[in-house]
Amino acid sequence: MTLTQNVKKEAKKAGFAVVCISNPEMLRDLPYGKIEYVGVLKRPEEELPKVRSVILMGVYAWDAAFNIVADSSKLHFNGKPESKVPLESYQLYYQIVKSKAWLVAYYLGKKGFDSVPSVDIPLKTAAVKCGLGCQGKNTLLVTPAYGPRIRLISVLTTAELDIDEPYKEDLCKSCERCVIACPTKAIEPYKVKVNRCMVYASENPRSTDVPDKTRELEKRLTKRPTPNSFIDCTTCLEACPIGTCLDGNDYC
Numbered sequence: 001m002t003l004t005q006n007v008k009k010e011a012k013k014a015g016f017a018v019v020c021i022s023n024p025e026m027l028r029d030l031p032y033g034k035i036e037y038v039g040v041l042k043r044p045e046e047e048l049p050k051v052r053s054v055i056l057m058g059v060y061a062w063d064a065a066f067n068i069v070a071d072s073s074k075l076h077f078n079g080k081p082e083s084k085v086p087l088e089s090y091q092l093y094y095q096i097v098k099s100k101a102w103l104v105a106y107y108l109g110k111k112g113f114d115s116v117p118s119v120d121i122p123l124k125t126a127a128v129k130c131g132l133g134c135q136g137k138n139t140l141l142v143t144p145a146y147g148p149r150i151r152l153i154s155v156l157t158t159a160e161l162d163i164d165e166p167y168k169e170d171l172c173k174s175c176e177r178c179v180i181a182c183p184t185k186a187i188e189p190y191k192v193k194v195n196r197c198m199v200y201a202s203e204n205p206r207s208t209d210v211p212d213k214t215r216e217l218e219k220r221l222t223k224r225p226t227p228n229s230f231i232d233c234t235t236c237l238e239a240c241p242i243g244t245c246l247d248g249n250d251y252c
C-alpha cells in the first residue's frame with residue numbers, strides 16, 4: 001500500500017467517516033483572512049510552514065450532543081461570575097475531531113513527517129476542493145452520504161501525498177429547505193447573515209450587533225441542558241434531506 005492509502009486507512013481507523021487529500025497549491029484561492037464578525041481563517045503555510053499536503057477529514061455527527069457547548073464565560077453562581085474559573089468554551093465536536101486527528105498526525109510523525117491538526121484553515125471550501133462534497137445553500141459542506149451532518153478538521157503534513165479531485169456537482173439543486181427552516185431568516189441561498197444566526201448569538205451572549213428579534217428567538221429556542229451549557233442550533237443542517245434516507249426521501 002502507498003503512504004496515501006495508509007493515511008486514509010488510519011483516518012478511517014480513527015473513526016473519520018470521510019477523508020480526502022489536497023495541497024496548498026490547490027487551496028490557494030480559499031476565503032482566507034478575516035471573517036465577518038468572527039475570527040480569522042489561516043493559510044496552511046501559516047500553520048505549518050513546510051506543509052506539502054492537507055488532509056481533510058470529517059466525523060459523522062449523528063446526535064445533537066455533538067453540538068453541546070460548555071461555556072464558562074456565563075458561569076452561573078447565583079448570578080455572579082466566578083472569577084477563579086478561567087474563561088473557556090468547549091464545543092464537544094471540536095474535542096472529538098481533534099483527538100481523532102492527532103492519531104493521524106502521530107501516524108505520519110512516526111514516519112518522519114511533521115504533521116499537525118488544524119481547525120483554522122477554511123475547512124468547508126478546502127473539503128470541496130478535494131471532493132468531499134459541495135458547499136450547500138446553507139453554506140455548509142454537503143456530502144452525498146451524510147449531507148451536512150459532518151464535522152471537519154484538517155491535518156497539515158510535510159508528506160507529499162496523492163491529491164483527490166474537486167467535487168463538481170451541486171447537490172442542492174432547487175431545494176431551499178434550509179433557507180425556509182431558519183427561524184431567524186439568517187440564510188439566503190449560499191450566504192449566512194452571521195449576526196442573525198442563533199449560533200453566533202449563543203456564542204456571543206454580550207454582542208450588541210445581534211438584532212433584538214434574533215436575541216429573543218435564541219433565548220427561547222436554544223436548549224440549555226445546564227446553566228452554563230447550550231446546544232448550538234443546527235436547524236439549517238437538520239432541514240437538509242441529503243444523506244438522511246428517511247422513508248419517501250427522493251434523495252436516497
Ligand code: B12
Pocket residue numbers: 031035038039041067119120121122123124125135136138139140141142147148149150151152153190191192194197199200203232233234236237
Ligand atoms: C465562522 C464559522 C461560523 C460562524 C459564521 C458562519 C459562516 N458561514 O461563516 C457562525 C458562528 C455563524 C457559525 C455557525 C455554524 N457553524 Co460554523 N464555522 C465557522 C468556521 C470557523 C469558518 C466558516 C467560514 O469559512 N467562513 C467564511 C465565509 C467566507 O464562508 P461562507 O459563509 O461559507 O461564505 C462562502 C459562501 O457564501 C460561498 N458562496 C457565496 N455565494 C455562493 C454561490 C454558490 C453557488 C456557492 C457554491 C457558494 C457561494 O462563498 C463564500 C466564500 O467561500 C468553520 C470552521 C473552519 N475553520 O472552517 C465552522 C464550520 C463551518 N461550522 C460548522 C457548523 C457545524 C456550524 C453550525 C451548524 C453550528 C454548530 N453546530 O457548530 C452553524 C451553521 C450556520 C451556517 N449555516 O453557516 C462546521 C460545518 C461542517 C460542514 N458540514 O460544513 C464547520 C466547518 C466547523 C467544523 N469543524 O466542522 N459558524
